[in-house]
Amino acid sequence: MGELLTDGILFVDKLLLSRGFDDYKWIRPGNMPVSYWVRMKCMYGCPDYGRNASCPPNAPTIGECKALLAEYEKAVFIHLFYDSGPKLMKDWVMRKQKELLDIEKNIFMHNMEKAFLLSFDNCNLCDKCTGSVDTCRFPYMRRPTMEAFGIDVFSLAKMLGYHISVKKDFKESTNRYALILVN
Numbered sequence: 001m002g003e004l005l006t007d008g009i010l011f012v013d014k015l016l017l018s019r020g021f022d023d024y025k026w027i028r029p030g031n032m033p034v035s036y037w038v039r040m041k042c043m044y045g046c047p048d049y050g051r052n053a054s055c056p057p058n059a060p061t062i063g064e065c066k067a068l069l070a071e072y073e074k075a076v077f078i079h080l081f082y083d084s085g086p087k088l089m090k091d092w093v094m095r096k097q098k099e100l101l102d103i104e105k106n107i108f109m110h111n112m113e114k115a116f117l118l119s120f121d122n123c124n125l126c127d128k129c130t131g132s133v134d135t136c137r138f139p140y141m142r143r144p145t146m147e148a149f150g151i152d153v154f155s156l157a158k159m160l161g162y163h164i165s166v167k168k169d170f171k172e173s174t175n176r177y178a179l180i181l182v183n
């Protein structure tokens with residue numbers, strides 16, 4: 001591992017811990033499971049398909065996603081946990097998205113210019129998404145989810161020893177996962 005990469009990893013470790021993100025794992029992005037069925041779930045069944053500017057069809061093809069992920073050597077897979085009920089969920093998602101975007105920005109500013117966040121939820125920065133890339137209110141903050149990139153988050157979380165399950169009720173606590181592609 002190069003000196004620059006080691007320095008970068010130490011920087012990201014310190015940054016994440018200082019922001020309270022203390023449950024994460026370093027992974028090699030090219031080894032992540034990426035599948036067409038994940039995109040199919042976006043297309044058939046998700047109410048945000050075509051209605052949120054961060055979601056498919058406003059996303060690269062699965063082949064392009066695979067190629068992009070293979071360009072990175074290091075990424076951090078971050079576990080988030082929410083247990084405060086459905087009413088406060090949107091505020092929590094918005095707050096965590098902003099915190100993760102700021103972490104991405106700090107990594108970028110530390111000379112890791114490839115830094116890119118794949119969020120744990122579709123973009124929630126506006127009360128109501130415009131649904132269009134052309135009219136997005138904060139295009140520099142719009143990020144796709146891991147699922148929008150075809151990443152099989154269920155398999156990946158399990159491979160890494162994390163808990164994940166299908167929610168049967170919005171009142172249930174939830175484990176969420178984000179990814180920051182680092183270098």
Ligand code: SF4
Nearest residue numbers: 123126129130136137
């Ligand atoms: S910034 Fe607003 S308009 Fe743009 S993708 Fe996010 S929610 Fe939609």
